[in-house]
Amino acid sequence: MTPELMESGARAREAHEARLAPQGSSGGSASFGRRLGTEPDFAHGVALYLDDITVSFDGFKALNRLSLAIDVGELRCIIGPNGAGKTTMMDVITGKTRPDAGRLSFGSNIDLLRLREPEIVQAGIGRKFQKPTVYEELSVFENLELALAADRRARAALWSRLSGVQLDRIAEVLQLIHLLPQAQRTAGLLSHGQKQWLEIGMLLVQDPKLLLLDEPVAGMTDDETERTAELFLSLEGRHSLVVVEHDMKFVAQLTEGRKKVTVLHEGAVLAEGRLGDVQANEQVIEVYLGR
Ligand code: ADP
Numbered sequence: 455m456t457p458e459l460m461e462s463g464a465r466a467r468e469a470h471e472a473r474l475a476p477q478g479s480s481g482g483s484a485s486f487g488r489r490l491g492t493e494p495d496f497a498h499g500v501a502l503y504l505d506d507i508t509v510s511f512d513g514f515k516a517l518n519r520l521s522l523a524i525d526v527g528e529l530r531c532i533i534g535p536n537g538a539g540k541t542t543m544m545d546v547i548t549g550k551t552r553p554d555a556g557r558l559s560f561g562s563n564i565d566l567l568r569l570r571e572p573e574i575v576q577a578g579i580g581r582k583f584q585k586p587t588v589y590e591e592l593s594v595f596e597n598l599e600l601a602l603a604a605d606r607r608a609r610a611a612l613w614s615r616l617s618g619v620q621l622d623r624i625a626e627v628l629q630l631i632h633l634l635p636q637a638q639r640t641a642g643l644l645s646h647g648q649k650q651w652l653e654i655g656m657l658l659v660q661d662p663k664l665l666l667l668d669e670p671v672a673g674m675t676d677d678e679t680e681r682t683a684e685l686f687l688s689l690e691g692r693h694s695l696v697v698v699e700h701d702m703k704f705v706a707q708l709t710e711g712r713k714k715v716t717v718l719h720e721g722a723v724l725a726e727g728r729l730g731d732v733q734a735n736e737q738v739i740e741v742y743l744g745r
């Protein structure tokens with residue numbers, strides 16, 4: 455890619471991020487901001503800790519004293535009926551919504567409630583929204599290149615050639631997201647599922663420590679859904695993942711019959727445990743049937 459194209463791509467990305475930024479946010483580009491001094495301390499094995507978090511919208515409690523802990527390297531599925539507060543929980547973790555009360559820490563040392571949205575990204579928390587937001591007119595490779603260049607550790611790549619290490623990282627991610635054969639393809643020509651993978655890849659090149667995925671397989675074919683589960687399983691351990699999803703077959707594939715699932719209801723944890731156990735739980739059955 456030429457420097458001119460990289461530069462215009464960077465401008466496109468900044469404009470794009472400005473459009474995506476919530477009203478009133480002064481954060482600007484999430485990825486070109488200053489460096490965060492502190493790294494999360496994972497020595498205690500906990501990646502993310504929500505404690506007694508409450509979020510009210512005009513008196514209505516979207517989150518009601520929610521407490522939850524995600525271990526380092528854990529893949530945690532969160533299920534629950536519509537309106538349970540799942541997306542609001544992700545909004546709080548990423549700094550988009552500020553809670554009325556509670557504590558929120560990344561590792562044992564980083565108080566996320568003191569950080570702004572771009573600082574939370576820099577601390578190593580990546581979020582995948584439901585709708586894919588790739589640069590349709592650029593190739594798959596160029597999309598990943600831009601995402602990498604947006605990383606604080608790789609900003610220099612914008613103005614120079616990619617280093618071997620960076621190319622290796624892009625190649626590694628292309629493999630992971632099953633798009634190596636499509637690397638030179640225009641992103642706009644990909645299937646819906648492939649665009650979703652590309653967007654996950656754009657998060658992965660930045661090597662986030664924690665990935666938040668809100669309904670990642672919505673609109674995917676069965677085959678794409680299955681391959682997405684395989685992708686997430688391959689990420690487990692290296693990253694911590696929080697996956698919100700309604701598709702129970704997908705959740706079953708991810709949990710492999712043993713992992714912990716959290717059921718959210720009315721802004722709090724209703725049940726937690728193995729998928730089979732929570733699905734047999736009377737209260738859980740009631741909230742799902744009561745929909
Ligand atoms: P879920 O993702 O589990 O379906 P949400 O977190 O989107 O649930 O929503 C939880 C509840 O909070 C819903 O009743 C929703 O209408 C309400 N809610 C979410 N965001 C807002 C907002 N910005 N203003 C008012 N109510 C909101």
Ligand code: MG
Pocket residue numbers: 540541542
């Ligand atoms: Mg939601």
